[in-house]
Amino acid sequence: MRALLVAALLHLFPITPTTVSPTPPQADLDVLFVGAHPDDEAFSLSTLGQWNEDHRLRAGVVTVTRGEGGGNAVGPEEGPALGLLREGEERAAVGKAGVRDVFNLDDVDFYYTVSAPLTDQIWGGDTLEKVVRVVRQTRPEVMLTMDPAPTPGNHGNHQQAARLAIEAYYAAADPKAFPEQITREGLKPFAPARLFLGGARGIAPRTGPECESVSDPVRDVYAVWSGRQSQSQGRSWAAIERDAQRTYASQGWAGFPDVPSDPAKLGCDYFTQVDSRVPIPEPGTASPTAMLEGAVVQGQGGLPLGTQLSLNTGSFAVRPGQPFTVTVSLKSRGSLGRVSVEPRVPDGWKVSGSGTTFTVTPGATFGRARIGAVVTTDRGRGYADRQVEVGPAVRGQQQLLPQVTQYEKWAAVAPQLRGIVTPVLTLPSGGSRQVGVTVTNVGSATESGTVRLALPSGFTADRTEAAYSGLAAGATTTVPFTITNSDPSLKTSNEGGDYAYTITTTGSDGSSVAKPALELVPSATIPQATTAPAVDGVESPGEYPGQALDISRVWEGSPCASPADCSGTAKVTWRDGTLFVLVNVKDDVLGTKLATSDCKRHWRTDSVEVTFDPRGTSENTSTTFKTAVLPVTAEGPPCVLRDADNHQGPGAPGEKVASKVSAGEYTVELSIPIAALPGPVDPAHLGMNILVYDSDTQDKTGQTRIGWSTWGGVQGDPYRWGVATLAGYQPGTGTVPDPVIPNTALSSLDSPQSLEQAARLGLPLAGGPAAPRSEAGWVTAAKVSGQAVQVRFHADSPGELHLFVRDDQGTAGGKVATVSRDGTVTVPLTRALSGNASVVAGWNSAGTLASQVRVR
Template identity: 55%
Template sequence: MRRLALPAVLSAALAASAIALAGVPAGAQAAPPPRPGELDVLFVGAHPDDEAGGLSTYGQWNEFDGARVGVLTVTRGEGGGNAVGTEEGPPLGLLRENEERRAVGRAGVGDVHYLDKVDFYYTVSAPLADEAWGHDESLAKVVRLVRQTRPKVIVTMEPAPLPGQHGHHQQAARLATEAYFAAADAGRFPDQTGRERLRPWSTGRLFHTGGASGPTGRACAKDFTATTQAAPTYGVWTGRASARNGGKSWAQVEREAQRTYVSQGWGGFADVPADPERLGCDYFTQIHSRVPYTLGDTEPTAMLEGALRPAKGGLPLGTEFFLTTEAFGVNAGRAFTVTAHARSQRPLPGGKAALSVPSGWTVTGSGDLGTIGSRERTATFTVKPPAGTPNGRVRLAGTLTTARGSGQTATPVEVRPGVTGAQEPLPRVADFDAWAGKTGVPALSGRMKRVLTLASGKSRQIRVDLANTTGSAQEGTVSAGLPAGFGADAPSKPYRLAAGAKGSVTFTVTNTDASLPTSNQGGAGGDYDFTVTTTSASGTDTQKGGLELVPVAELPKAPTAPVVDGKEEPGEYPGPELDLSRVWEGTACDSAADCSATGKVTWTGDALHVLVEVRDDKRGTVLGADDCKRHWRTDAVEITVDPRGDSENTSTTFKTGVFPGMADGRPCFERDADQHQGPGEQTAPGMRVASTVNAPYDGYVIETSIPFAALPSAVDPARMGLNIFVYDSDTQDKVGQTRIGWSTWGGVQGDPYRWGLVSLPGHTPPPGMPGTPEPPVLPADAAASAGSPESIIQAARTGIPLAAGPAAPPSRTARIAGRPAVSGGAVTFRLAATGPGTAYAHVWDGRLLGTRKIAVTRAGTRTVTVPGASGVLAVAFEAKGGGTASSVARLSG
């Protein structure tokens, strides 16, 4: 395993702080915080490096405002690539942990916690991540860590399934959002508030990253364009100079930190502009707030107001003030209620809430709250938007005034017509919108454009979902305003809905012009937009939808099976030649000679046969024969098959990456991010691959035969999903530059619904093939905190148990006893145990020098020897029945 090197200063600081907690003299060291492990700001992400885009902001808060910022990372990124070695699985996870700790340390972040969940592969499906990680256990861990670290502000990732958004990122943000609410509720995870003696904790404010774009220069904090006007959005300028970093801009410091993630190919990131006025902002959007703040504040600390810094109006820290509404969706001309909630740790006499609404709206209600104390006080208002109010999202603002100060808050509502009609959502969008409503953040829903794919020149049914939000029956028509080149079975269709009822109408839509460009070359950014118009007695609703054309092909059966030899013989591949030269990610090709490709696909009774011819002017890294994995790092071809053409995510598909030649001169193949990942010979038995690499080099040919029996299920001969991608790298640093393919959109490798569709006329599936895919085989071997000296040292320093788990009970724990002895290149120490469990001992000096696993069957003290003679002895103990303990000791001699 690669040794994990840390700068000597950081290594010494971590060791010193840990040893101080272990009761061993450590010499001069920085004074610990008043409450070790407690945080002001907690970032929640899925992988090491997810926090990297906000390090400028977190570093500023730490340097200029003294904020203690920590990170919670769900996985250690075992499923990512490795541009610096051959480690994968847990060893890669520990390597990436080391990178993350060094990177965030540049922003003054000292604590990084992990949930020890597996990073299984890139997917755009949050439900798949939820299934793999275990929702209840993962949420319990996040809630426990929030209760242990007591952050005033939580920042997380974008939780919505926006195009290309990693499903792990989505799920990490969902967990952070759910934990924000659950951690404050004593009824959630009662074992934590009972047996573990943790107190409920109400974090003041919750944000997700992104949500705006803006200019460069310091004006980016106030002149940006937000994606939603209803939620407060903030910009933090990255051009601010850092005194503790020699006057560099925080954008420069962030870039230096990002280069620490070398395993992910970030070491070569270009410099940011030296002129601060050419630097932009980090943007954040508020998901929820419990505390008062100043609307429209553009200062760098605006997101901390009310939670970490007192409200500008003078309300003391510990004051809560927020609004709730009877419903998120409201109707013009129909009244609804808004409730103001207030509470304070110190008495605030003369409390009064006021509500600010758009011009023409009416508000009734006194807003009197009296003296605000530790018990929540509420005031209810009746709000009525006038008839004819335009549909859309509106911000309602609240003001709290007391004898000791004032503050503001806001909440959004969405004005909706009496009857709404919307194109059916993708399953992941429907799932997210349902989650947002159930979790109490409905404003997060409805932000994803409704899109559906349609095979070029073909037809499909499109459902329009209807909802009557009025108190009376409604009827009317639904029409689909389709763009040129598309038609429907009827211009409009009638409906009738009872009061408060839901329903639908369905159109059969046809692409009448098969010459229209497909994939991301069609329409606007790949979307052929249309409108859904729904009429009713209460008004008209118009909503946008989008159709995405995917390419199609008919694949004739080969008269005889092609010879898998890396070259095409006449007549081997009947049928069309597929254009694989469309760019879907990365830098555009300079010319066809730089990167372009064609493909041919045919089939026989037992296999698919694929031939891909690639033009390429410069060969990327030739990997070692033992490094046949992570095909996106260099020149390679990826072939994806969705047997039934209906997979929601790639866990029910077949995906293989094929390298044209390794260091031994032979091609190789593997499976990745699909129903069963791993070496090709093990996961796709019977699959054969051959290649020809041109000399002098100007490209290569890959030919393969994929047995139908290797697919997750039987093929639907009328509708099989297929895609072919080509990864092009012109460097020797294991980093790709360009991705081209047949059916192309950003993130399309994780989007089976956007793959091309093919038919295999006359195909009969082999006997015994299942009609539905077998359950996916997902990697489960994650790096564990008990195996990480750095995590153990942090746990000993902070008192926060490993992996956001509980502490080992006193009756079942084990720790280092006395001073270890160093002799003959090894460390000998006494391990004192009060009960059974497993201990993991590591010797670490910025490198992992030795490790040993010790089974503890009963209470007592035993002598243990571990290889290594310098640095720190770090011991983690996992108690039988649950809970961990961490101890460390500095080594001498």
């Protein structure tokens, strides 16, 4: 339900402290977006803006981190200072869509990763509790989030934020989840009505208003056209959204081009529903309000708002010819009069029963199916549905990558999200690997059968068929095969793409067919040099006896205009416990020459990145070595750094680098002690990649990324790096050191903008608990005194006050004070005050509280 927007500054006038009480919560939202970083919501702002303007819906954004681990194209800020900058960008951006409330959770943004497990490890176990608390505080009917699946290249922080949102959708409604929020903090369980992911797999984007007509045989997919005109701003919402995106200047977005002026060329924002507790439009309904219907908008002829309608199939996995029970749940605030329920099932399926419980018997076709029900009453009509997956008793699939295995286990919270990631495994060009086929019996009887492979041209296996036997009900076994790339001339990396093949697994009631894929990665032998190369940026005769590696494949960004624009080769050798790498890059325009003191975030300009995975088995880059070289700096010489690996910061001890820059090209040479790699090396399977970041501008943004083993997001995906054999190297011993990962995030107590919002809404900070009334502190008065502001406060217990003097120009002074009882704090001013000056304060003891007073 919508509440009136109430703008409340706490304690605007000096009054007796004992009569003061914090502002009651004023944060009743209609829509809540949950993302990982500032800018994650940036491609949904067209939709949020339309909903705000056309339906007066109040939206908010949860941002788990402030993006401290990202780059900065506008200044030297990093860490918490960058977080403060990016929070300001986000608040300005979402404000263009009428979004006023941004809830930062203060988790750390450590570095780019595609690993949700690593993200979960770094964020810690209390993040879900914080998201649930915000949901219970703000009570949104509609929740939006990102893609939770480990689709190749999908940011691990995005995956984890989406999983937290999905878990919170269910947990916020459960009084057994985080019960202290209810018993101690006075919150109530709250069940959001509908939950969506941004995007829609398999939907071809279209332009023009007809893009809202989306049809999917199984999923509930919706679209909102961005070409609709804003009545208040007189422009398309796509154009308004683009202006908002340009606000993220620190991320290099300020130069985003204009959107087309022709509405027919503007597309839709796409969303996929995960779940709903209310009536939804029937499949195929095209309407800009379709995502809102049943939750905050009553559809034409629909059931009254507040009606709950859902469908339960009991099980996601069902079998052909075996009946299962479907139950329709209908609850309303008032009488609906006569009620009838009409089940909707695929052609060829059987239905029996009446009322709200049915028995459904699937047909013989395997795959996903939609089970729906239409409810007709005297007060309107409603629809609900649910997915099931039809398959035989025995099902086989290619072994999953670790992060996919972890995702499939997590997806038990929402089974319809299972199986949406195509299983892939990498294979070195011309090499072999063992591939396990996981066979699972979901039936009730012991099974025996066969597993058969049908491989594409250029691949062979030690056997194409193998038997399994005595597989008990509910049990799983693995049938191994050794697969070889028999044609090394096949293209590797993203140039070759996925080499799909078929796994057929037989059982007593039919065969399951899976279509996984193999991905070829380049391979190379690293020979031992006769003598150690001189690290001077020049290849002298005989220094590098190995093959030249082609590092010209594009993996992200704009295509190279020509080999002169961006292309390269690399050579690698080793000697006396040291790896030597020589990289030659053709580049006709050099990017920004960063200062040596700014030798970080190498993707902002021209750079070369060299990566090693010592054992070739890392799930994420925290157990790898990644180093980058800027071939030239503002001072002249190159600089070297480590990023997103086992140990952040400058180059490794003993690492050396040199470069030669000339017209149209540069050469980078570096030596890396093998001992600097995290743990012992497997010389037969050393993961390796060489990547080039090409910038043709002076605004600290990159345009093209090329490399050796290339896939989108490959810098964070060790399993997709190439495979190197370290000829003649004897493996050492040792253990993998614990990773060094940035762990400093900006606290909302040190963010004046977060404090102002918390004071306005009467909520605690960062999704945490509020300070108990008996342990709270707040400001009660403020006045200018010379070059400072005298701030009077009340404190019920010892605690910490974070004070900021604010005016129309921003922050004019700040101070952190530890206090134990009522008193006064002097806050020095850094400049003269302008209009609308106030003091905003954050209190921290057993919880937090924000307050604000006008400066007199």
